[in-house]
Structure formats: C-alpha cells, structure tokens
Amino acid sequence: MTATVAIRPTAWKTYSAWANRHRKWLFAAPAMIFVGLLIAVPLAWTAYLSVTDSQGSVRAPSSFVGIANYLKVLGDTDRYWPAVLRTFTFTGGALAAELVLGMGIALLLWRPFRGEKWVRVAILLPLVATPVAVGMMWRLIFDPNIGFANQVLRWIGIPPQPWLSGQATALPTLMFVDVWQWTPMIVLILLAGLTSLSEEPDEAARIDGANAWQRFWFVTLPLMRTTVVVAIVLRGIDALKTFDILYATKGTGGGSFHEVETLNVYAYGLSFDYNDYGTASTVLILFFLLIIAIMWMVTYRRKGNRS
Amino acid sequence: MKRHSVRIAVIATAAILAAGVLSSCSSAAPTGGSTAASTGSKTIRVTLANHVWTDAIKAKLPEFEKETGLKVELSQYGEDQLSAQYNVKLNAGTNEIDVMMYRPLQEGKLFAKDGYLANLSTDVKSDPAWGWSDFQSGPVGSTTYKDKVVGVPIITEQEVLYYRKDLLAKAGLKVPKTMAELEQAAKAIKAQNPGVAGFVARTAKNAAVTQYSSFLYSFGGDFIGKSGKSAIASDAAKKAYAYYGGLIRNYGPANVSTDMSWPEAMAIFTQGNAGLYTEADSLYKNATDPAKSKVADTVGFAPMPAGPGGSKAYNVPSWALGINAASDNQSNAWKFVKWATSKKLTLAVQQAGVPSARTSVWANKAGTATYPADLAAAIAASTKNGIGHDRPLVIKVPESRDIVGDPLVVAITGGDSNAAADQASTAFQKLLDAEK
Numbered sequence: 001m002t003a004t005v006a007i008r009p010t011a012w013k014t015y016s017a018w019a020n021r022h023r024k025w026l027f028a029a030p031a032m033i034f035v036g037l038l039i040a041v042p043l044a045w046t047a048y049l050s051v052t053d054s055q056g057s058v059r060a061p062s063s064f065v066g067i068a069n070y071l072k073v074l075g076d077t078d079r080y081w082p083a084v085l086r087t088f089t090f091t092g093g094a095l096a097a098e099l100v101l102g103m104g105i106a107l108l109l110w111r112p113f114r115g116e117k118w119v120r121v122a123i124l125l126p127l128v129a130t131p132v133a134v135g136m137m138w139r140l141i142f143d144p145n146i147g148f149a150n151q152v153l154r155w156i157g158i159p160p161q162p163w164l165s166g167q168a169t170a171l172p173t174l175m176f177v178d179v180w181q182w183t184p185m186i187v188l189i190l191l192a193g194l195t196s197l198s199e200e201p202d203e204a205a206r207i208d209g210a211n212a213w214q215r216f217w218f219v220t221l222p223l224m225r226t227t228v229v230v231a232i233v234l235r236g237i238d239a240l241k242t243f244d245i246l247y248a249t250k251g252t253g254g255g256s257f258h259e260v261e262t263l264n265v266y267a268y269g270l271s272f273d274y275n276d277y278g279t280a281s282t283v284l285i286l287f288f289l290l291i292i293a294i295m296w297m298v299t300y301r302r303k304g305n306r307s
Numbered sequence: 308m309k310r311h312s313v314r315i316a317v318i319a320t321a322a323i324l325a326a327g328v329l330s331s332c333s334s335a336a337p338t339g340g341s342t343a344a345s346t347g348s349k350t351i352r353v354t355l356a357n358h359v360w361t362d363a364i365k366a367k368l369p370e371f372e373k374e375t376g377l378k379v380e381l382s383q384y385g386e387d388q389l390s391a392q393y394n395v396k397l398n399a400g401t402n403e404i405d406v407m408m409y410r411p412l413q414e415g416k417l418f419a420k421d422g423y424l425a426n427l428s429t430d431v432k433s434d435p436a437w438g439w440s441d442f443q444s445g446p447v448g449s450t451t452y453k454d455k456v457v458g459v460p461i462i463t464e465q466e467v468l469y470y471r472k473d474l475l476a477k478a479g480l481k482v483p484k485t486m487a488e489l490e491q492a493a494k495a496i497k498a499q500n501p502g503v504a505g506f507v508a509r510t511a512k513n514a515a516v517t518q519y520s521s522f523l524y525s526f527g528g529d530f531i532g533k534s535g536k537s538a539i540a541s542d543a544a545k546k547a548y549a550y551y552g553g554l555i556r557n558y559g560p561a562n563v564s565t566d567m568s569w570p571e572a573m574a575i576f577t578q579g580n581a582g583l584y585t586e587a588d589s590l591y592k593n594a595t596d597p598a599k600s601k602v603a604d605t606v607g608f609a610p611m612p613a614g615p616g617g618s619k620a621y622n623v624p625s626w627a628l629g630i631n632a633a634s635d636n637q638s639n640a641w642k643f644v645k646w647a648t649s650k651k652l653t654l655a656v657q658q659a660g661v662p663s664a665r666t667s668v669w670a671n672k673a674g675t676a677t678y679p680a681d682l683a684a685a686i687a688a689s690t691k692n693g694i695g696h697d698r699p700l701v702i703k704v705p706e707s708r709d710i711v712g713d714p715l716v717v718a719i720t721g722g723d724s725n726a727a728a729d730q731a732s733t734a735f736q737k738l739l740d741a742e743k
Contacts, residue, residue: 056702057421058398144562145580165564167720252387253709256512256565256716272391273705275417 043288049281056275069282079258079266080283086171086254087262091239094178098235099228101179102186107216109187110194127184135248138177139164164249170259177245182238186231193227194220233298240291243268263287348636350378351643353406356389356626359592360462361408363659364647371646377639390414397423397631404631405640411449411458411627416702418629419452425630427456430641437645438667445695446624446664458627459648460664461656462589465689466521466620466697467682468609469576469584469594471602474500482607486525486550486614489583493558496582505558507572507581508551510719512712513705514568515551517697518585519715520621523547527616530699530711530735537739539711540732543616545725550614552718565716577602585611588686589625592660595679608682610689622693624664662686699735702742710734
C-alpha cells in the first residue's frame with residue numbers, strides 16, 4: 001500500500017516528463033490519426049481494389065488480378081484516353097481564360113475608385129453560388145429550345161446553337177461556365193498579390209519612360225510570379241477534379257456520346273453505374289498519380305528557377 | 308535512435324487507440340441490432356423513389372401507423388440518387404434500411420445475386436387473403452431469383468402512344484395503327500405546324516433504350532436472341548434503330564438534344580411542342596393534369612403502332628418493394644410491404660393513376676374507372692401482347708444499356724446506325740460472354 005503511494009508520483013512524473021519532451025507529437029496525434037483514417041485508409045483501400053476484380057458488391061468475393069486492370073485501362077482508347085484528353089482540354093482552356101481575365105480584372109480593381117465595394121461584391125457572386133445550382137441554371141439558359149442563350153442569338157440574327165446538347169459544343173460551353181464561376185477566385189488571389197507589391201519598381205520604370213504595357217510585362221508580372229503560380233496550382237488542381245457542374249448538366253457518362261466525360265465523371269460512372277469497383281479504382285489511382293506528378297512539376301520548377 | 312523508437316511507439320499507440328475505438332464502434336452495432344431483432348423495433352425505415360405511387364402511399368401512412376402502432380420513417384429520392392444510396396449503403400451492409408423500393412429489371416438481378424434482398428418466399432404465402440396468386444405472372448417472374456421470391460411488384464408499365472387529337476384532326480389523319488402511318492402522321496404534323504415537332508421521344512443513350520424496346524419488338528427483334536447471343540445487329544434491330552432515330556431526326560424538335568430522358572421529352576409534349584410521343588403509360592398524369600400540361604384537354608392514347616412483327620409493347624414491373632437482407636426488423640418490414648401491396652391499397656393507388664400488378668384490380672371496373680377510356684384500352688392491348696422486359700435481361704444492366712443505346716444516338720444524329728449496330732453487337736456479345 002505504502003509502496004504504491006510512493007511510486008505513483010514518480011510514475012506520473014516520468015510520464016509527464018515524457019509527454020513534455022514529445023509534446024509536438026502528442027498534440028499532433030489527434031490530427032494525424034484523423035488524417036490517417038480519412039485520407040490514407042480510403043486511398044490504401046482504393047489502391048487495393050485497383051488490383052482486384054471487385055464487381056457488383058465490394059463485399060462479394062473478388063480475386064487478385066495484379067496489374068491487369070491497369071493494362072486494360074491504359075489500353076482503352078474508347079473511354080479512358082478520350083477522358084484524359086477532355087480533362088486536360090477542360091482544365092487547360094478554362095485555366096488560361098481564367099488567368100487572363102482574372103489578371104485583367106485584378107489590374108482594373110487594383111487602383112481605388114468610386115463604388116469599388118459594390119463592384120467587388122458583384123464580381124464575387126458567382127463564387128458563392130453552389131455548383132449544382134449553377135449547373136441547373138446554365139442548363140436552363142442553354143436549353144436549345146426554350147433557353148435564354150438562343151433567344152439572345154435570335155435577337156441579333158444568329159441561328160440557334162445546340163450549346164450543352166451539341167457533341168462539339170458541350171465541353172466549350174461548360175468551360176465557359178467554369179470560367180464564369182471561378183475567375184473571381186483568381187481575381188481574389190491576384191489582387192492580394194498586387195496589393196502587397198511595393199510602388200518603387202513601378203515608379204522607377206515610369207521615370208525611365210516605360211509605357212503601361214511595358215511596366216506590366218517587365219515589372220509587375222515578374223514580381224507577381226509567386227502569386228500567379230499559387231493561383232495556377234490551386235485552380236488547376238480544382239479544375240482537374242471538376243465533377244459537380246459536369247454531372248449536374250450532362251449526368252452519368254457525360255452525355256450520350258460521352259462528350260463531357262472527364263476522368264472524374266468516368267470513374268464515377270464505372271463505380272456507381274457499372275458497379276465495376278476494380279476498374280474505377282484503377283482510373284482513380286492513375287488520376288491521383290497524374291495530379292501528384294503535375295503538382296510536383298509545378299513546385300519543382302519553381303524551386304529550380306529560384307535557386 | 309532512441310528518439311526514433313519513441314516516435315514509433317507514439318504512432319503505434321495512437322494507431323492501437325484508434326483501432327480500439329473503431330472496433331468498439333463496429334462491435335456495438337451488431338449488439339444493438341440483435342436486441343432490436345429479438346424485440347422488433349417499432350420504427351420501420353422505408354426508402355422510396357419519387358413517384359405518383361409514393362405520393363399516394365404517403366397520404367395513407369397515418370392509417371397504417373394507427374392500425375399497427377408502428378412508426379414509419381420515410382426517405383425519398385430521385386431515381387439516380389436512389390441508386391447511388393443503395394450502392395453505398397447496401398455495399399456497406401447497412402441495417403438502416405428495412406423496406407426498399409427497387410427496379411426489378413434494372414437492379415433486381417444484381418441485388419439478389421449480392422444477397423441484398425431478403426427471401427420472402429414463406430411470407431408471401433403466409434396469408435391467402437392477401438393473395439400472392441393475384442399478382443400477374445410476368446412481374447412475379449422478375450421479382451423471383453433462383454426460385455426465391457425477393458420482392459413484391461407494385462407498379463407495372465406499358466409503352467403507349469401519346470398523341471394530340473387536335474393536330475391529327477387538323478391533318479385529317481386517323482390515329483396511327485402502323486409504323487408507316489406513324490411516320491406519315493409525324494411528317495404531316497411537322498409540315499403543317501411551324502415550331503411543332505411531329506414526333507418526340509427519349510433521346511439519351513441510356514434512357515431511350517426502354518422506350519426503343521417496343522419499336523424493336525414490333526419490328527420483330529429483341530436484344531438477346533433465342534440462342535442467348537446478341538441480336539442487336541439483326542436486320543430487324545437495324546431497321547428499328549434507323550426508324551426510331553429517323554423519326555426524331557426528321558420530324559423531331561429542332562436542335563434536338565441527345566440528352567433527353569422522360570422529363571425533357573414530356574416537357575416538349577406537354578408544352579404543346581410535339582404531336583406524337585411514345586412513352587410509359589405510368590407517366591400519363593403528367594400529360595392529362597391541367598396544372599402540368601398545356602395539352603391536357605386534347606391528349607389521346609393509343610396502343611403502340613404495329614411494325615412488321617405486330618404491335619408489341621413492353622409490359623414490365625417497373626418497381627417493386629423488397630426487404631433489406633441485413634435489416635433487423637424484417638417481420639415488421641413485411642407488415643409494411645403487405646399493407647402497401649394489399650388489394651385495398653393497390654386499388655386506391657391504381658385509381659390515383661399508377662398501373663398495378665394485381666389481376667383482380669384490373670378486372671375490377673373501379674380499377675380502371677379513373678383512367679381515360681382510350682388509355683385503359685391501350686393498356687389492355689399492351690398487357691395482352693406485351694413483352695416482359697424493356698431492357699436486356701443481364702446483371703450489368705447499366706453497362707448493357709450504354710452499349711445497345713449507342714446505335715440509337717448515332718441514328719438520331721444522322722450517322723451510320725447499321726455500322727454502329729454491328730460494333731455495339733460485338734461489345735454486347737462480350738458482355739454476355741463475361742456473365743456466363
């Protein structure tokens with residue numbers, strides 16, 4: 001009895017000393033466990049499914065098939081590669097337009113003017129709308145028969161267009177919707193970058209007689225490089241993973257000709273429509289590796305250029 | 308080195324703790340479940356699709372709750388959302404669903420094969436007064452898997468022709484009885500009424516397959532031949548593809564989209580923008596309800612026009628009620644199913660406009676009294692000559708629909724549907740071989 005009483009404070013002391021020494025691990029543990037459970041476990045499970053022929057029900061018996069799924073997917077020129085191409089077309093096209101427009105708008109909003117607050121609020125509106133609602137709204141606007149878009153075209157004497165329902169026009173139309181919704185985010189990021197720039201380099205260039213374009217191209221833009229890269233990385237990853245507006249406007253499979261089927265839409269269809277979990281997981285793992293590779297390239301190039 | 312081992316120890320402890328929490332969670336569920344099973348929870352969790360049937364049943368729920376003292380917890384979803392829900396929840400072995408409304412032809416085989424649906428064979432025979440033998444044999448066949456009853460059919464569907472009486476009268480034409488007359492009428496209506504399509508129907512690759520099936524049968528074809536091989540590249544099928552696609556391409560709405568399922572096609576018809584429309588009869592209220600339809604007073608119904616193979620519409624059970632095999636509350640769930648499919652309620656629901664699967668309700672004059680007379684006649688004709696499926700009867704239904712629907716959209720957009728049918732047939736045969 002006396003022995004326990006004597007030991008307890010020492011044990012507690014040892015423990016508290018240990019805890020004190022390792023407090024950074026101890027405090028980080030809940031977050032690490034959380035991340036581990038919610039990211040690593042599903043990812044590992046997906047990787048596991050990708051080497052099985054799991055179908056119908058994930059609880060049904062499935063067998064190990066090695067890299068058979070990967071070979072099948074990488075050799076699929078019917079759905080997989082067109083989906084890869086569409087994913088990059090969508091991301092590249094939308095991102096380029098968003099950067100150019102975003103930079104333009106940010107430069108316009110940079111200098112203070114009257115009614116600035118109202119303009120900023122108006123510009124941010126698309127950003128706060130929920131994507132599915134946005135999808136439904138544009139679907140109505142672009143309806144080939146009763147939509148507002150064709151009504152406008154009729155007023156100015158242009159024949160009606162198929163927009164979202166056309167095989168060739170659906171993807172560009174959705175890129176337009178993406179630009180409409182996400183340019184404000186680019187504006188926000190770039191504006192933050194612009195505001196933190198110091199005035200001196202610009203002033204020096206002005207004194208040296210540089211015109212507005214030269215000051216932008218040779219002074220402002222190089223100084224903004226880090227901000228632009230951040231904008232590209234954030235928006236690029238997000239655009240690659242776009243699912244909501246594509247699914248809300250064209251449904252599973254991305255239309256009857258798969259005209260807007262990107263990798264994400266394809267994987268969703270394989271998993272939730274075809275119940276082909278093995279192949280769906282393979283597509284997702286390949287997609288994941290692709291995003292990692294792009295992120296690595298962008299950040300690596302940045303570091304390389306800096307040194 | 309020491310720091311390293313401590314680090315590992317911390318991580319390991321954290322992992323063990325987490326695992327302990329998880330396993331205690333997972334072991335808690337079955338314990339709670341088995342208690343519920345022995346006493347029988349008073350709450351039945353029912354998952355239903357958005358449908359006229361669901362609305363009618365919902366209105367009657369208080370009666371059931373009063374009669375039995377049970378409580379019904381209802382979740383309601385659109386078709387796609389419902390499928391996604393089942394996919395996620397049933398895959399995880401949930402016991403949170405007791406009664407489930409499902410599509411026997413779409414998911415029935417898959418669910419039964421995966422063991423999601425409880426065996427109801429003894430339940431359905433337990434009460435002769437409720438009358439299992441009263442259900443039509445076709446629908447019963449599709450809710451039976453390997454001689455076990457896994458569902459009770461609640462809604463049947465036949466394809467019929469919706470038409471505009473005023474536009475046909477204006478063209479001086481009778482209601483089309485053959486495919487040739489249908490095309491002639493579509494042509495005349497389109498020519499006489501600018502901005503109005505002669506014919507409209509579903510155009511989305513996946514959604515159109517079921518409505519195309521009646522055309523396929525009426526041209527003398529089917530999806531799978533008698534030998535069990537793909538039949539979608541047969542002469543009859545190629546003609547049917549070209550005919551259906553041609554009707555929409557030549558006499559359909561301008562700028563026709565290839566994304567139309569029934570809501571879009573129905574909207575065109577009920578807005579007065581089309582003269583003829585082939586669709587499932589169970590949706591007829593959308594066209595005859597003046598609140599939803601501009602053409603409510605002038606819409607007529609007729610059986611599918613006859614092709615070279617006769618007038619052969621599909622006659623299928625589109626929805627059924629099943630019980631989740633993992634449910635802890637199966638006996639109370641059966642009480643709900645039995646109540647919802649009773650003769651009395653089936654009659655009430657059919658009077659609300661939902662075609663049922665009970666013979667006695669169809670034989671009862673009150674069962675068809677609320678239907679437009681021409682619709683009742685069209686349904687009777689379809690039920691008599693009907694084919695019991697409206698999509699390929701396989702396990703991988705969604706994938707097969709994408710395959711057999713492809714030549715349709717090619718035909719609608721003016722491509723070579725014969726070549727597309729040949730190509731689709733190869734892919735379809737591969738799917739059939741893989742399922743053997």
